[in-house]
Amino acid sequence: MASFSWNRLPEQYSDAVRSQAFIGEELIGTIGFKPEDRVLDAGCGVGNLTLDIARMVPEGSVTGMDISEGRIAQCRDLFRNEKIPNARFYVGSIEEMTEEEEYTIVFSNSVFQWVTDLDLALSSFHRALRTGGLAAIQFPRLFGDHPMIFYPEKAIRELKLEEYFKDWTFPACVPSEGELKKAMERAGFSEILIREDETAFSFPTAQKLFDHFKNVGYARYTQRLPEEYEEAFLRKILQDIEEDYTKDKTQRCRRWFAYGRKKEGAATQ
Numbered sequence: 340m341a342s343f344s345w346n347r348l349p350e351q352y353s354d355a356v357r358s359q360a361f362i363g364e365e366l367i368g369t370i371g372f373k374p375e376d377r378v379l380d381a382g383c384g385v386g387n388l389t390l391d392i393a394r395m396v397p398e399g400s401v402t403g404m405d406i407s408e409g410r411i412a413q414c415r416d417l418f419r420n421e422k423i424p425n426a427r428f429y430v431g432s433i434e435e436m437t438e439e440e441e442y443t444i445v446f447s448n449s450v451f452q453w454v455t456d457l458d459l460a461l462s463s464f465h466r467a468l469r470t471g472g473l474a475a476i477q478f479p480r481l482f483g484d485h486p487m488i489f490y491p492e493k494a495i496r497e498l499k500l501e502e503y504f505k506d507w508t509f510p511a512c513v514p515s516e517g518e519l520k521k522a523m524e525r526a527g528f529s530e531i532l533i534r535e536d537e538t539a540f541s542f543p544t545a546q547k548l549f550d551h552f553k554n555v556g557y558a559r560y561t562q563r564l565p566e567e568y569e570e571a572f573l574r575k576i577l578q579d580i581e582e583d584y585t586k587d588k589t590q591r592c593r594r595w596f597a598y599g600r601k602k603e604g605a606a607t608q
């Protein structure tokens with residue numbers, strides 16, 4: 340039974356992150372960066388969006404933070420190669436951030452589905468912002484119809500593996516709109532705006548879709564299984580994806596776009 344770690348993801352995960360970039364670019368496009376902004380990219384992954392942001396704030400700075408040491412090493416290499424000076428990186432988690440009043444914008448794309456404590460994560464963001472600063476967060480709603488959840492759940496039922504998943508739910512942060520709004524209010528945010536969006540995406544082959552979710556999503560399931568079942572479980576997932584791919588290659592994913600501002604005198608909860 341293998342345990343999950345963000346540090347043990349293979350290189351392939353970088354490709355997966357890059358293929359989601361268009362959603363991050365949509366979030367970037369809604370913000371209106373000023374050249375002097377001081378930005379945190381929380382859960383920056385391999386740094387592709389951090390690079391876009393760095394170019395938009397030439398008189399300011401960008402800080403990239405991620406829980407994975409490997410990703411941060413990749414970011415540092417990328418920025419060294421691109422010769423971008425106004426950036427720094429550190430390994431850390433959103434829930435344990437210690438910055439106070441440092442940033443004018445706190446940005447996070449496709450990360451909040453993995454936070455372990457939504458209140459703690461939002462409080463970290465609020466505390467890290469200067470007065471007037473903006474938090475801009477985008478993350479997928481990992482419901483049962485999402486391919487990261489749908490195919491493993493089907494495999495569990497059809498291979499009769501339920502006994503290994505008793506009293507367990509997929510460890511994702513999946514708030515409703517009301518829960519997300521309340522959590523942002525509790526953290527101290529004002530001018531809260533929450534928008535749901537649906538993105539359609541497709542991978543050229545079933546194998547590519549499987550690879551995309553294998554290391555982050557399916558790994559959460561296989562870590563619960565005795566080793567001798569892992570291969571059959573993953574094979575079943577791939578077969579089901581392949582079968583569906585003969586009908587329709589398009590996957591749909593619903594997402595939250597959430598924004599909040601830190602107002603004058605607002606205490607972080």
Ligand SMILES: C[S@@+](CC[C@H](N)C(=O)[O-])C[C@H]1O[C@@H](n2cnc3c(N)ncnc32)[C@H](O)[C@@H]1O
Binds near residue numbers: 356455
């Ligand atoms: C889907 S990737 C998104 C990367 C990047 N933001 C992008 O849009 O390309 C999720 C990233 O979140 C990081 N991550 C997961 N949980 C985290 C946490 N609690 N704090 C900071 N980073 C986290 C992972 O290491 C991974 O790089």
